[in-house]
Amino acid sequence: MYAIDLEGKNALVFGVANQRSIGWHIAQALDGAGARVALSYLNERIRPGVERLAARLSTAPALIECDVSDDDSLERAFEETASTLGGLDVIVHSIAFANREDLGGAFIDTPREGFRLALDISAYSLVSVAKRAAPLMRNGGSIVTMTFQASSRVFPGYNVMGTAKAALENEVRQLAWDLGRDGIRINAVSAGPVDTLSSRVISGYRDMKRAHAERSPMGRNITHEEVANTALFLCSDMSSGITGEIVHVDTGYHVMGI
Ligand code: NAD
Numbered sequence: 001m002y003a004i005d006l007e008g009k010n011a012l013v014f015g016v017a018n019q020r021s022i023g024w025h026i027a028q029a030l031d032g033a034g035a036r037v038a039l040s041y042l043n044e045r046i047r048p049g050v051e052r053l054a055a056r057l058s059t060a061p062a063l064i065e066c067d068v069s070d071d072d073s074l075e076r077a078f079e080e081t082a083s084t085l086g087g088l089d090v091i092v093h094s095i096a097f098a099n100r101e102d103l104g105g106a107f108i109d110t111p112r113e114g115f116r117l118a119l120d121i122s123a124y125s126l127v128s129v130a131k132r133a134a135p136l137m138r139n140g141g142s143i144v145t146m147t148f149q150a151s152s153r154v155f156p157g158y159n160v161m162g163t164a165k166a167a168l169e170n171e172v173r174q175l176a177w178d179l180g181r182d183g184i185r186i187n188a189v190s191a192g193p194v195d196t197l198s199s200r201v202i203s204g205y206r207d208m209k210r211a212h213a214e215r216s217p218m219g220r221n222i223t224h225e226e227v228a229n230t231a232l233f234l235c236s237d238m239s240s241g242i243t244g245e246i247v248h249v250d251t252g253y254h255v256m257g258i
Contacts, residue, residue, distance in 0.1 A: 004236045006035035010085045011235065014040040014066065014129065015094030015146075016050055020196045022146055023094035024053055025228035030090065031057045033232060038062040038085055040077060068095060068125035069117075078132040088136040090235045093129055093145040096122040096198055098161050104203030107159040115160055122164035126171050130179065130186065140183025142235045145172065146227075147188040147246060149254050157204025169246055176244030185243035187234045192222045192250030215258070218251035 011030045015023035016039045023039075031037050039061050041050040047063065054061050062084040066077035081088065098118035102110050126145050133143065149155070150162035151169050168188065175186045193199055193209040202208075213221050230249045233239050248254045 002238075004033045004232060004238055006030060006033040006090070006236060009035045009089040010038070010087060011035045011090035011092065012038045012040060012064070012081055012085070012088055012133070013092040013094065014068070015092070016041055016053065017046055017197055018049055019053060020194075020224070021094065022191065022194065022196060022224060022227055023092060025224040026092050026094065026144075026231045027057070027061075029225075029228040029232040030092075030235060031059075031061075033236070035090065035235075036061075036085065038064055038081060040064045040066045042067055068128060069121050071128070074128055074132060078136070082136055085136075087138050088133055089139065089141045091129060091133045091141070091143040092231065092235070093126050093143065095125055096146070096161060096164065098122065098159075098164070100201050102160050103201055104157050104159070107162075110160045115163070118160045118164045119167060122161065123167035123171060126168055127175070130175050134179055134182065134184055137182070137184050141185070142239070143175070143179075143184065143186040144231050144234045145186070145188045147172075147190045149190055149192075149248070149250065151190075155204060155208055157202050158208075161202070172246065173244045180243055185234075185239070187239070187242060187245045187247060189227055189230050189234065190246050190248045190250065190254070191227045192216070192248075192253055194222060194224055194227065212251060212253045215256055216251040216253035217255065220251055222249055222251055 013027045067073040099114045102114040147165045150158040151165035
């Protein structure tokens, strides 16, 4: 039997804001595979929308508020996770943030505070989440984060978020080493452009999308479901030998030289 079966597994998904969120699509895939899913959301403002989404899952999920820029909020979130779920098998980290004005214009103009904010929320948060999740992953586990190819190539407008993704991908490799002997794997999905609240803020997003559709080997853009299915694979034992990896779900755009 080769189907992905996450029956009996507990998953905590960070980064659900609305129905377009990649985190939401991954949550649905995990739910469909039988995992017990908890959803983490940023703040009270977002909660009503997340509650409506949560009602679509097969079992009522725990809803856990967490602002990853605040250590107290992180502590509370993981205390709540431990008391509601007990242990954890899967973490999905689908979080990024930068000031809108730093996602356009020239990268050279990025101010110190905008740089600090983007790197803190979009990159450091993976370290702080992994550190708190690992003790709850008593039988090993899988952590999946979301990245973009601007980590290593220039996408004008993506600016400081490219720097954050470079840091994030480096963290994936270092955390793979830190956690590997405990049976905890960590990988990133490098997704091509998909329409979400965050992506639409990036000046140049439309150009990125057009370039992927025109120039990728498959000649089209990716779907939310393709990203979610790959994340599901990485969360499951089907990927038991993979850690520290960046898996591209971009219809092959990253292999092109023109
Ligand atoms: P999204 O806006 O739906 O998700 C971003 C999430 O980050 C939101 O849920 C938001 O509430 C959360 N967040 C922001 N600041 C936070 C904080 N301080 N604490 C906790 N949560 C916080 O957009 P998305 O496109 O689904 O983004 C999810 C991930 O996917 C991001 O890492 C993004 O960079 C990555 N990604 C997106 C694309 C794309 O084209 N949409 C492509 C590649 C990678």
